[in-house]
Amino acid sequence: MRLGTVLTPLSDHNLHLAAQSGVTDIVHRYPGSDPAVLRNAVQRINSFGMRITVVEGYLPIERIKLGVDDGTDLEAMKVLLRQMAENDIRLLCYNFMAGTDWCRTRLDAPERGGAKVTAFHLADVEQAVLLGHQPKDVNSEELARSRTPEQLWSYLERFLNELLPEAERCGVTLAMHPDDPPLQSLLGKPRIMHCVENFERLMKLVPSSLNTICFCQGSFATMNVDIPATIRRLGPHISYVHFRDVRGTPESFAETCHDNGPTDMAAAMRAYREIGFRGTMRPDHVPQLDGEDDGEPGYTTLGRLFAWGYMRGLMDGCC
Numbered sequence: 001m002r003l004g005t006v007l008t009p010l011s012d013h014n015l016h017l018a019a020q021s022g023v024t025d026i027v028h029r030y031p032g033s034d035p036a037v038l039r040n041a042v043q044r045i046n047s048f049g050m051r052i053t054v055v056e057g058y059l060p061i062e063r064i065k066l067g068v069d070d071g072t073d074l075e076a077m078k079v080l081l082r083q084m085a086e087n088d089i090r091l092l093c094y095n096f097m098a099g100t101d102w103c104r105t106r107l108d109a110p111e112r113g114g115a116k117v118t119a120f121h122l123a124d125v126e127q128a129v130l131l132g133h134q135p136k137d138v139n140s141e142e143l144a145r146s147r148t149p150e151q152l153w154s155y156l157e158r159f160l161n162e163l164l165p166e167a168e169r170c171g172v173t174l175a176m177h178p179d180d181p182p183l184q185s186l187l188g189k190p191r192i193m194h195c196v197e198n199f200e201r202l203m204k205l206v207p208s209s210l211n212t213i214c215f216c217q218g219s220f221a222t223m224n225v226d227i228p229a230t231i232r233r234l235g236p237h238i239s240y241v242h243f244r245d246v247r248g249t250p251e252s253f254a255e256t257c258h259d260n261g262p263t264d265m266a267a268a269m270r271a272y273r274e275i276g277f278r279g280t281m282r283p284d285h286v287p288q289l290d291g292e293d294d295g296e297p298g299y300t301t302l303g304r305l306f307a308w309g310y311m312r313g314l315m316d317g318c319c
Contacts, residue, residue, distance in 0.1 A: 001241075001272060001315055003308060004053060004280035008299040010041075015048045017301065021308040025280045026050050028089075030058040033076065035083050042087045053280045054240060055084060056093035056177075065098040066143045067155040074159070078166045085170035091240055091280065092167075093214045095177040096156055099144025099189045102180040103128050107297040108288075109254045115287035118297050119254035120181050128187065131297070144189040152192045153205070160206040173210045175240040176202055178219035181250050194250075195223060196230055203237050212239035217268065218246045218284055222253050227263045228271040235275030242284035243268075243311055255285050255298070258307045265310075269318040283307030 004025030007014040018026070026045050031037040038052075045052050060076045063069040084092065095101070105128050109119035118131075160174070167174055179186075182194035192198055199213055215238045220230055231238065245261030246253045259265065272281070286303030288295055295301070 001277060002053070002280050003311060003315070004282040005304065005308065006056075006282060006299065008296050014301060015045070015050070017305065018308070019048045019050055021305060022312050023308060024050055025053040025282070027054040027056050027093075027280070027282055028052045030055060030060070030080070031083070033079060035086070038083050038087055038089075042089075052087070052089050054091045054093055054282075055080065055089060059094055061094060061159070062098075062140055064159050065096055065152070065155060066140060066147065067151060067158075068143065074162055077163055081163070081166050081170045081172045084172050090171060091173045091175055093175045093177055093240055095179070096152065096193055097179050097191060098147060098152060099141050100186060102131050103186060104131060104297075105129065106254075111255070111287050112257050112260050115257065115289050115303070116293075116297075117255035117257075117287050118285060120252065122181075122183070122251040125187060141189075145187075147190060149184075149190045149192050152190060153201075156192070156202075157205050160208075160211060164206055164208050164210060167210050168208065173212055173239050175212045175214040177214040177242075178216050178223075180216070180219045180222075181253070182219055182223050183250050196220070196225055196233065199234060199237075211237075213237045214240040214242060216242035216244070216284060217263065218242065218244040218255065221246050221261070221263055222248070222250050224249060228267045231268060231271035232275060235271075235277075238272075238275065238277055239279050241272065241277070241279070241281040243281050243307070244284040244286075255287070257287055257303075258283065258310050266314055266318055269314040273318060281311065283311060 002025045003023050006027045060073045063073050104118040105121050105124040106119040108116040111117045179191040179194045245256045245263045285298035288300045289302040292300040
């Protein structure tokens with residue numbers, strides 16, 4: 001297992017902290033069509049003794065999810081795969097949340113010692129804060145509400161049938177992230193990656209060793225499943241891990257400090273060892289600690305420092 005991270009911002013200061021904390025892998029956001037962006041990022045990260053191993057977030061696939069792509073977004077994704085291969089970046093993480101991304105209704109729920117975490121309560125969903133990459137086209141909201149789950153499955157199958165051959169030529173693995181929160185619909189928009197059975201369906205949809213799962217522990221924990229058992233159940237298909245925990249149900253939950261939730265995190269780490277997982281594992285959303293009120297919720301630095309140390313300790317102790 002390799003300790004990875006997203007850094008916001010991707011500053012020299014944060015890169016120094018990550019390297020000094022034992023991080024080896026950096027997760028990069030979608031770089032756009034200019035090949036120099038990713039090439040320069042790789043050179044910069046390498047200069048700190050780390051490397052980019054994953055591209056994740058802000059991908060140009062919204063029209064693909066809605067079934068209205070004219071080929072432009074698909075070609076952009078193929079260009080991205082080729083850029084990744086040229087820079088020896090071998091994993092692309094994506095999601096299929098049409099018309100939205102991860103969603104919370106509160107950004108300052110109290111955690112241990114007054115730390116602030118994100119939370120979701122379905123009863124307050126009309127006041128939801130839609131995080132991550134959001135569609136800029138208002139029409140996409142209407143389109144998403146008009147789609148059915150089976151239509152989304154058909155769009156996903158078409159997407160994978162088109163993209164996986166290019167991924168295989170490039171040697172880049174695709175990893176699907178769960179819906180967050182894992183509900184069958186959100187704000188009137190259907191979702192399909194909200195349960196373990198649907199991830200098993202995904203693996204059968206377009207069989208390929210490069211059609212894999214991003215095991216986001218927080219999202220799977222919100223499904224109220226046994227995390228170590230589910231890691232073993234999906235084991236051969238897990239290529240990437242988001243390491244976090246939550247407390248609650250799909251309709252009402254809050255993030256926790258990495259060591260302060262209901263999941264046996266040591267047992268989870270042992271399960272990754274048992275399935276032979278050797279990929280990138282990153283802390284996902286972290287608490288905002290004292291003095292970080294102006295930071296991006298879920299992605300501040302001090303909480304990430306704690307998570308890196310906790311994860312390194314579990315890796316050494318359990319693996």
